[in-house]
Amino acid sequence: MGMxxxxxxxxxxxxxxxxxxxxxxxxxxxTAVLMDMTFLPEGWREVLKVHDPAKVAIVFDHLAPAPTTQxxxxxxxxxxxxxxxxxxxxxxxxxxxxxxxxVVADRGYALPGTVLVNGDSHTCAAGAFNCAARGVxxxxxLFAITTGKAWFQVGETVRYDFTGxxxxxxxxxxxxxxxxxxxxxxxxxxxxxxxxGMSTISLNGRRTLATMGAELSAEFVIxxxxxxxxxxxxxxxxxxxxxxxxxxxxxxxxxxxxxxLETLEPLVALPDAVVNNSVPVAAVAGQHIDQAFIGSCANGxxxxxxxxxxxxxxxxxxxxxxxxxxxxxxxxxxxxxxAGYIETLMEAGAVVTPATCGACSGGHMGVVGxxxxxxxxxxxxxxxxxGDPSARIFMGSPATVAASALRGVISHPGAFFAGDVA
Amino acid sequence: xxxxxxxxxxxxxxxxxxxxxxxxxxxxxxxSATEQAKAVFINNRxxxxxxxxxxxxxxxxxxxxxxxxxxxxxxxxxxGVGFLLAETINGLFFRNAVNHGFRAFECPGVTAxxxxxxxxxxxIEDWTATNTRTGQTLAVTPVPKMLLDMMLxxxxxxxxxxxxxxxxxxRSG
Numbered sequence: 001m002g003m004x005x006x007x008x009x010x011x012x013x014x015x016x017x018x019x020x021x022x023x024x025x026x027x028x029x030x031t032a033v034l035m036d037m038t039f040l041p042e043g044w045r046e047v048l049k050v051h052d053p054a055k056v057a058i059v060f061d062h063l064a065p066a067p068t069t070q071x072x073x074x075x076x077x078x079x080x081x082x083x084x085x086x087x088x089x090x091x092x093x094x095x096x097x098x099x100x101x102x103v104v105a106d107r108g109y110a111l112p113g114t115v116l117v118n119g120d121s122h123t124c125a126a127g128a129f130n131c132a133a134r135g136v137x138x139x140x141x142l143f144a145i146t147t148g149k150a151w152f153q154v155g156e157t158v159r160y161d162f163t164g165x166x167x168x169x170x171x172x173x174x175x176x177x178x179x180x181x182x183x184x185x186x187x188x189x190x191x192x193x194x195x196x197g198m199s200t201i202s203l204n205g206r207r208t209l210a211t212m213g214a215e216l217s218a219e220f221v222i223x224x225x226x227x228x229x230x231x232x233x234x235x236x237x238x239x240x241x242x243x244x245x246x247x248x249x250x251x252x253x254x255x256x257x258x259x260x261l262e263t264l265e266p267l268v269a270l271p272d273a274v275v276n277n278s279v280p281v282a283a284v285a286g287q288h289i290d291q292a293f294i295g296s297c298a299n300g301x302x303x304x305x306x307x308x309x310x311x312x313x314x315x316x317x318x319x320x321x322x323x324x325x326x327x328x329x330x331x332x333x334x335x336x337x338x339a340g341y342i343e344t345l346m347e348a349g350a351v352v353t354p355a356t357c358g359a360c361s362g363g364h365m366g367v368v369g370x371x372x373x374x375x376x377x378x379x380x381x382x383x384x385x386x387g388d389p390s391a392r393i394f395m396g397s398p399a400t401v402a403a404s405a406l407r408g409v410i411s412h413p414g415a416f417f418a419g420d421v422a
Numbered sequence: 423x424x425x426x427x428x429x430x431x432x433x434x435x436x437x438x439x440x441x442x443x444x445x446x447x448x449x450x451x452x453x454s455a456t457e458q459a460k461a462v463f464i465n466n467r468x469x470x471x472x473x474x475x476x477x478x479x480x481x482x483x484x485x486x487x488x489x490x491x492x493x494x495x496x497x498x499x500x501x502g503v504g505f506l507l508a509e510t511i512n513g514l515f516f517r518n519a520v521n522h523g524f525r526a527f528e529c530p531g532v533t534a535x536x537x538x539x540x541x542x543x544x545x546i547e548d549w550t551a552t553n554t555r556t557g558q559t560l561a562v563t564p565v566p567k568m569l570l571d572m573m574l575x576x577x578x579x580x581x582x583x584x585x586x587x588x589x590x591x592x593r594s595g
Binding site: 024026037040042043046047048049068070071119120121134136137138139140142145146147151153155184187188217219248273275362363380381382384385389409 | 439441443444447448451453454455457458463466472484485488489490491493510512513514516518521522531534542566568569578579585586587588589591
């Protein structure tokens with residue numbers, strides 16, 4: 001029996017042992033990404049040996065710049081750890097800092113055909129790069145950096161084949177909201193994306209879709225490699241060795257589903273749950289909002305900032321509404337600055353924050369208060385996620401969020417794309 | 423293998439998609455493990471911690487523990503939950519259960535078989551769960567040996583300590 005992409009990568013990483021659903025695979029970790037929360041005193045333990053410092057990267061993101069003294073302490077622990085073991089890939093507060101998954105994308109750390117782990121649930125973001133990437137726990141990270149290994153219970157795979165192309169004003173977030181609404185959770189299953197339409201989705205769009213796989217409770221989320229991916233890898237990480245991995249022709253899938261991108265429309269997830277909770281924008285249009293947020297590992301890409309800027313250009317955020325925008329990395333921030341997006345956003349009244357997990361995780365830089373309503377293009381809308389538990393969090397695409405910010409109520413972004421051609 | 427293979431406790435019943443943020447709310451993320459264990463379910467079931475006894479059992483529905491990588495399983499262990507049985511368990515939550523030495527098992531049909539306040543008995547030898555009120559016994563999905571050994575011996579950290587890869591812990595938690 002053939003293997004899916006995930007099974008093939010886990011098989012290679014476990015020394016070419018065949019891998020099938022139900023197995024526990026013990027694999028070599030090519031890339032171990034430590035985010036700042038890993039260094040909080042309640043989780044971190046003094047490491048005595050690092051398996052291979054060259055396979056470790058450290059990125060400060062959730063608590064960046066440090067909002068509390070505990071955060072500052074966690075950063076110091078991280079710096080000292082990097083120093084002690086000679087870890088060169090330290091993304092400290094400064095020019096090459098950002099949200100870990102976005103830094104991994106910017107720098108090409110996620111190598112196709114290899115295994116990457118990080119102690120954050122949205123690590124599957126790197127699946128856009130044909131990399132078997134899984135969010136794990138803090139103890140798993142200690143295991144990975146000290147032994148070079150990780151274990152995974154191998155699940156079945158659901159395959160999605162895309163056809164067609166998204167219409168203007170519809171984005172990867174809407175593909176996700178469609179899948180979450182139509183098919184719900186994928187607990188203990190891997191997701192594989194491919195098909196003739198896959199390459200019409202930009203690499204940044206694939207990152208959004210891969211990141212959001214965490215909300216489907218999937219194990220691994222992985223895209224087929226294409227020319228765009230390999231060209232990108234060659235440009236950002238030319239010296240690395242990678243293994244573009246396609247599924248076997250006779251791979252066994254739990255289910256195989258086809259999605260015509262042409263037919264999709266902007267959707268919104270209602271508050272408190274991401275899956276089985278999507279409605280067309282029209283169903284909630286007119287809902288008052290206090291805050292609109294675009295950012296996170298899911299929607300802080302240059303594409304996301306570009307579409308937000310396009311919508312608010314020459315217009316103003318509604319009085320009484322806050323539009324917060326968080327670029328995924330400081331590098332994306334600088335690129336958006338050069339492209340003029342930041343000026344456009346700020347002229348419209350948006351507040352642009354430094355790269356951080358801040359508002360998305362309810363930590364800092366845009367926490368919502370009691371009974372407030374937020375529409376967010378980020379990762380998660382659980383009760384209490386972005387601040388007070390009585391706040392209601394709707395989730396939509398960056399286009400839907402930007403359009404909503406201009407009117408102060410949830411709004412369909414279609415009008416802003418009227419003249420565009422797919 | 424260490425730890426008891428036969429456990430029993432009073433049932434607290436929860437629904438589907440119980441997420442990590444309910445077991446370990448965001449504002450507690452930066453506090454001590456001891457304090458985190460005092461915040462379990464405070465937003466959705468504030469009476470839980472006040473009324474539960476050491477060794478009580480959580481019965482969950484589908485996708486128990488969905489959400490983030492935060493150590494919610496550690497909080498359940500630390501507040502005294504004896505074990506968890508759920509229809510299905512989220513993969514990331516399960517990892518944390520293994521790594522923090524919290525007993526969490528999948529048991530199809532468990533939601534229908536137990537009512538709030540029932541007594542649940544678990545045998546990790548036979549891989550069965552029994553409702554002592556009704557006498558009904560269900561099959562528990564066995565956990566692969568490597569993971570079970572880690573779960574029952576207190577998780578991955580004692581193992582790394584024993585191998586000299588991390589320093590011994592300074593205090594309990």
